[in-house]
Amino acid sequence: MSEGDLAYEALIQFLYRAPVALIQLQKDGAIEILNPMASRLLMPLAPDGDMENFFHVLRRHAPDLPQLCADFSDQQGVVCEGRRISVEATHGHAEGPNVLSLGLLKLDDNRLMAVLLDATHEVVREQRMLASAAQLDTLTQLPNRAGTLTLLRKMATRERAASGDHCAVLLLNLDRFKQVNDTLGNAVGNQVIALVAERLRTTLRAGGRPGSGLAVETATRVGGDEFAVLLDGLPAPEVVERIAGRLLQRLGRPYRVGEQDLSLTFSLGLVVLKTGVQDADDLLRDAAIAMAVAKSQGGNRMVAFEQEMREQALLRSSLEADLRLAIERAELFNVYQPVVGLLADGRMDPGAGVEALVRWRHPIRGLVGPVDFIGIAESTGMINAIGSQVLATACRDFVAWQRALGDRAPRLLAVNLSRAQLTQPGLCDQVAAILAASGMPAAQLQLEITESLAAQGADIQQQLLDLKQLGVKLALDDFGTGYSSLSSLHLLPVDTVKIDRSFVSLAASSAHHKVLIEATVLVARSLGMTTVAEGIETVEQANVAHAQGCDKGQGYLYSRPLESAVLLEWLNQRQEVLNPA
Template sequence: MAGRWRSWYTPAAALLAAAEVLLIVLGTHAGFPRLLVWAPAVGGVMLAVAAFRGAAGAFGSPGIDNDLRTFWARLSVAMGVVLVAAISQTVDVSTMPYTGLPPVGPRTLTCYVIATILGSTALLRLPGGGSSWRQLTTAVLDVAVVAVTGAIAASEYLGWFVHSFKLSASAWWLSVAIMAIAGVGAVVIVKIMAARRSPVPRAALWWLAPIGLAGPLSTVLMTMLEPWPHLNGSAAVLPFVGLFGVLAARAQQRGAGTPGARVLDLSSYRRGTAIPLVATGLVSVLVATVFLRTGHLGAVQVTGTTCLLLLVVARQTVTLAENGTLLDTVAHQAMHDELTGLHSRRYFTAALTEATDTHTVLLIDLKDFRAVNDGLGPAVGDALLIAYGRRLRALAGEGAVVARLGGDEFGLLVPGAADLSSRVLAANAEPLDAAGHEVLVEVSIGIATSAGTAGPSRGGVPAGVGLPGAGISAGSGLLAGVALHPTGCGRGSAYLYRQAEIALREAASGAGDRVVRYDASLEQRLSQRATIAADLRRALGAGEFHLLYQPIVRLPHGTVAGVESLIRWTPADGRTVSPADFIPVAEDTGLIVELGAWIIDTVCAQAAQWLRRHGQDALRSIAVNVSARQLLDPNLPEVVASALARHGVPANRLTIEITETAVFAGGRALTTVQALSQLGVNLALDDFGTGHSSLGLLRTCPVNAIKVDKSFVDGLGGTPQQEAIAIAVHGIAERMGLYTVAEGVETAAQARRLHELGYRHAQGFHFAPPLPAAGIDALLEENSRLAA
C-alpha cells in the first residue's frame, strides 16, 4: 500500500546527516563502538524509502500520473534494497575482522549491485520525450559519450583502488559495485540533460544525481578514515544518500500540480549540447593530469580519448541537423495556433501588411463562447474552437489566410472583394460537433469597405487616424468585421484592420444574426459611446439618474398588482439619453454593476415607502431588471440582501427580472440566480420566447414568473398560428405553478383576449406608461378607493 508524504521527512533527514558528520568529526578524536556511526546511516536510508513511497502514493490517475507513480515506486524498491545492504554491512562490521579494508561481505555487495540495477532501470524507463530518429540517435550518442568518459575515469580509479587496497576478491567486487553506483549518477545526469519532456520535475532529478557519487566518495573516505577503525566511509555517505532522496521526493511533491512540460522545451536542447562539452572538458583535464604525473599516456587513455572525439563529432553533427529542425518547429509555432493549427495573429497581420491586391478581411468572435466554456467545460470549449476553425477554413477556400487571433477570435484574409458574410451566416444553421455536444453558433457580420486608395482620407486625414481604441469584447457575439482594401500597402492595411475592428465592435453591440457595414457613421457612434462611457460615472455621482415605474395590472379590471422599475438618465443640460444608448456602454465598461446596485437600493427604499403608506398588501411585487453582466458578479446576492435589510422590505416583495440568454448556459450566472432564490426574492424570465428559449430552463432555473414578450402579444386576435405561442406559454406556466405577465399590451382588444386565454396579469401603455413614484402613489390610492 502506497505511503504518504510527511512534512517532517526533510528536517529529520537533515538532522541525521548532521549527526553523522558530528560523529565522524568526534570519532577522529575519541573512540566509540563501531556500530554507532551506522545508526544515522540506516535511519537516513529508511527515510528515503518512506519519502519515495510517499511520492508514489501522490499519483493514481491515468496518463502521466501512472508514469510518475511507477517511477517513484521503482525507486522506493531500489532504495529499499540499499537499506537491506546498509543493514547487511552493519552486520559485516560487527562480525567480520578488520584487515585494512573495511569489512564488506558478498551479500552486502550483491545488494548494492541489485539496488544499482533497479535504480538504473527506473531512470532509463522514465519517459523523456522525443521519439524522432535524430532524438533517439542523440540519446544513444550521449550515453556513449558518458560511457567512454566514465571508462577512462574508471581505469584511473581502478588503478588507484588496487594500489590502495591491494588486489583481492573482496576488493575487486567492491570496486565493481562502486563503479556501478557511479554509473547510476551518470545515467541520472544524462537523463536530466537529454530529457525534453520529463514528467518528473527537473529539480527532483538533480537531487537524485549526487547519489551516484556515493560509491566513489565512500572509497575516498575509506582511505582517509583508515587510522580510525571505528569509522566507515559507507556509513559516512549513506545519510546523505537518504537526505538527497528525501529532497528529490520533496521536489516531486512541490511539482505535483505541474508535471513535466508537454510543449517544446528549448532549454533542453542547450542542456543536451552541454553533455559532449562537459565530457570532453573532464577527459581533457584527466588526460593532462595523467601525462603531467607520469610523463606518458596509456593505451586506455589514448584509445578512449580518440573514441570520445569521434563520438563528440558525430553528436554535434546530429545536433546541427536537429537544430535546423528545431528552428523550423519554432518558426511554425510562432506563425500557427497550437490548439487549432490555424495561422497565428502574427502571421495574419504580416500577411495583411504584405498583401498587394484587392483583399477582404474578416474578424470573427464566437458568441457566448464563455458560457459554453464555463457550462460544458474547457474540453468542449477547445473542441468548439477547433471545429469552428475547420469550418472557416472550408468556407474560405484556397488562397485564403485563416487565423485564430486569440481566445475565441478568428480572422480571415481572402483574395479579392468577395463578401463571405452570407456564407458564414448560412453555415451556422448546421450545428458543430464539440466533444460529443451539438453546438449551434450565431453570427453578426460587420462590413467595412475601402475603395480607391490605401487609407482613404476625409479632409486630408487618412481613415482610421485618431480613432479611439476599439477592443473586441469576448463573448459578446459570433462577430465578423469585414473590410475591403484594393491596394494593400502597409499603412493602408493597418487602417483596414482598424476599420474591421470598428465594424466588429458595432456588430458586438447587437444580438442574433446582424450585418453591419462600415462607414463614417460607425466612427461617430463609437465616439459617442466613448463620450457616454466617460460621462456615466460622473452622472452617477451627480445624481442624474432617476427611476420610473410601469404598473403591472390585474386582468380584467386593471388594478395595480405590482410595478417594474425603469432607469432614465437626464444630464444637467436637460437632454435625455436613451437606455438603449447608455445601458450597453455600462455593460461594456462594467459600470452596470455599480449602477445596478444603486437601482436596487433606490427601488427598495421606494418600496418601503409604498408599503408603509398603502399597506403591506398594496403591491404584490416591485421588479428590477438585472443584466447578464450583473449575474456574473458574485456579490449581487449580498447587494440585494443588504438593500432589503436596510430598508425593511420583505424579500418576497422584490422581483428580479432576468433574460433567458443570461442563464441559458448555466455556470456562474445560474449559481447567482440560485443564491438570489435562496434569499426569498421572486425571479421572472423577461422577454420570454425571444432568447435561448428552452423548456428545460424552467426546470433548472428557479423562476416564479414568466413575462411573455410583446411580439407574441401583438399576434393576438389574428390567426390561430399567431396566438399559438401565447396560449402554449400560459398553459405550461399554469401547470408548473408559475404566474405569467403579458408585456406590451397596447389595446383593449389585446387585454380582453389575454383574459379570455387565462392571463391574469399584464403590462403596457394601454394601462399606463412608465410613471414617477408620485404617479404610482395616485394609482395605489385609487386601488384603495375601489376596494372600499
C-alpha cells in the same frame, strides 16, 4: 627542421589563418601576441591605432573587463564566454563589426587568452528570428495581431493594377465563445481555436500572387477568438461576399472535440479597400466595427462596413465614457411602471405592484433611454454596478411608499436581472445585503429574468434556487420569445409568468395568439404560478387578457413608467378600484 620547430610553425600558421581573433595578454591587459583577425577586429576600436593594451582598446565598450579579471580567483578557467559587446564605427573607420562576441580564458596567474568573433550577422539573424516569432501566434501558428498589421500594411500600400486587382480584410469572431470556456473549460476552448485555425487554412486558397489574377487568401489570428482573413488580388469587389459566405458555411460545420460535436457560429465584418494608400490600423478597426454590428444583429452573418458605422461606433464609445461617469455622478435614476390586478368583476387593482426601470438623465443629451445604454453596460461589465444601484434605490423607495401610503401602497416590487448579474458569484449575498439595509421584506421583492436566460445551464438554475432561498419571488419575463416552452415550464423555479407584449398586441385580432395566452395561463395556474400580460395599450387588449384569465396587466393603457413622486400621485388618484373600460 626539428619536430619542435615544425610544431611551432604549425601553431603560427594556425594563428595566422584562424577565422577568429586570438589575443594572448598579460593580466594587466598588455597584448603579447595577436593574430591578423584580431588586428582587423580591434583596429577600428583602437584610439590612434594604439593596440598595446587589450583593456585600453575596449575601455569604451567593455570598461568592466579589468575588474572582471581581477575578481576571478581561480588559478585558471573561463572568465567569460560568449559575452556580447556592442560597438560603433570610431576613429575614422567607417567599416567594422557592430557586435563582438568575447571569450576570456585565464591561463595562469599572469596570462590570459582572449577570443573575439564578429557576431554582427548572428545578431541580425537572431533579431529576424525574434521578429518572426513575435508576429506568430503560438497556439495556431498563424500570424498574430502584429503579423496581421504587417501583412495588412504591405497589402494596403502596394501598387495595384488599374482593374481586376482588389483587396479586402475580413474579421471573424466566434459567437458566444465565452460559453464554451465557461461550460467546458479553457483547455477545450483552446482546442476549438486550434480547430478553427486549421479549418481556415484548408478553406482558404493559398495560391496566387497580387496582380496574377489568382487571389491570395491569408488567415491570421488577431487575438482571443478573433481571426482575420486578408484577400489580395481579387478580380472584382463582389467576390469578397462570396468568399465570406463560403467561410461562414465551412466554419459553421460541427467541430469534434473529444466525444462531442460542437456547433459554432461566427460574426463577420468585411472591408473592401479603396484605391490609394490606406492605414492598416484603420482598416482593422473598421472591420471590427462591422463585425460588432453583425454580432449585435444576432451573429452568424456577415456585414460590410459603411462609413456611418464608424460614426455610430464613436457615439457608442462616447456614451460608454459618459456612462462610467454617470454611475459615479448618480445621473441614473429609477422610474416605476404600475402593474395592476385584473379582478374577476372586470375592474383593476392599482396596488398590485410596480416594475422598477432605469433611466439616464444626461447633462447634455438629456434623457437617454435604456435601449441606448443597457447594451453598452452589459458588454462592458458596468451592468453589475447599475443593477445593484437600481435594486437598492427601488427597495428604499418601496419601503418609503409603504410608510407613506399604508394599505394603498404597491404590494410587490419587480426588478430585472441581467445575464451578467445572474452569473455573478456574489449575487445572493448582494441581494441579501440590500434587503437588510433597506428593510425591504424579501417576500415583496420579485426578481425578473428573461425566458432564454432561465433556460440556461445548471449554474443559472442553482443561482435561481439560491435566490428563492432568500425568500424573494422570481418571474419569467417576455415568455413566448425564448427557448423554453409550456411543456418545460414546470422545470423553472419561477412564481410568475409574464406573457410577452408581442402576443398581447395581436390577441385582440388573432385567434391563434388568444389561444396561446389562454394555454399559458392554464399551465401556469396548474403549477401555482401567476400571470402578467405585458404591453397592454388598448381596452381591447385589456379585455382579452382579462377574458383569458391573466392575473395582472401592465402597459401604457394604465400608466407609463413614473418617477417616485408622480407614482404616489397616481396611486392616490386611484384609491377606488377602477374599471379600465
